[in-house]
Amino acid sequence: MNVKNILEDMFRIFLMSYKPQGWWPVTSLASKKKYAVRFDVNGYHHGDYGFPKTNEHKFEIAVGAVLTQNTAWTNVRHAIANLLEKNLLFPGSFMNMKKPVLAQLIRPSGYFNQKAKKLVALDKAWQEYGWKKKNNIPSREQLLNIWGVGEETADSILLYAFHQPVFVVDAYTKRIFSRIGLCSEKDSYRMIQSFFMDHLEHDEILFNEYHALIVEHAKSLCRKKPLCENCCINHSCSRYKNSRV
């Protein structure tokens, strides 16, 4: 079986096992019943890839991408809820705030001093590049030039906020696919990204769902201490096979 078939098979198995994940969650949706869509209490919109719909949604996703750096989403949700409660989650809201005030609001997400600085930098770039204008999409380089935005955050913003067909790589992707034997933990971000993008159709919806499913699989079974006996892909995993020799 070639790589393309392996990657597509894994996607199908993940999707059957975990169902559509509804990424990227838009927390502000959870309190509004304005849209005829099945989103849950945390803003996940399962099976509906039509989000984000507004400039505010896009900005919220970009903010979430920064806040979730090396942090559990449950913590980020508290921080986003604080911003929503103060009506501060829209483009232009952070630029004129005092950093210590912003830092206290996002405190639950951890690294709050660093992240406050990152959010201000993101907001400034948002204004300077005019990303609130319709059809004005950031380039990867523009995003990477923002202090606090690295490759994963930039690609998450491109894929989930701006509907660009970019494959997002994270620590989970490395963990799962190195255990299977398709890449190495030492491979660079770009190497692993190319591995997926060279073998899969450049489809925004496929990339959206695939990354979300990878996160779910890593959280539920392919943990640091993996639960291999219950794993839906253990039949094709080198780590599992080697452990049974």
Add this chain to the structure above:
DNA sequence: TCCCAGGGGCCGA
């Protein structure tokens, strides 16, 4: 109490 979580910047070798 300890481990882990949807990284990125900085610095020295």
Add this chain to the structure above:
DNA sequence: TCGGCCCATGGG
């Protein structure tokens, strides 16, 4: 260019 360190909270 790369490894190591720093940033920090909250849930299991």
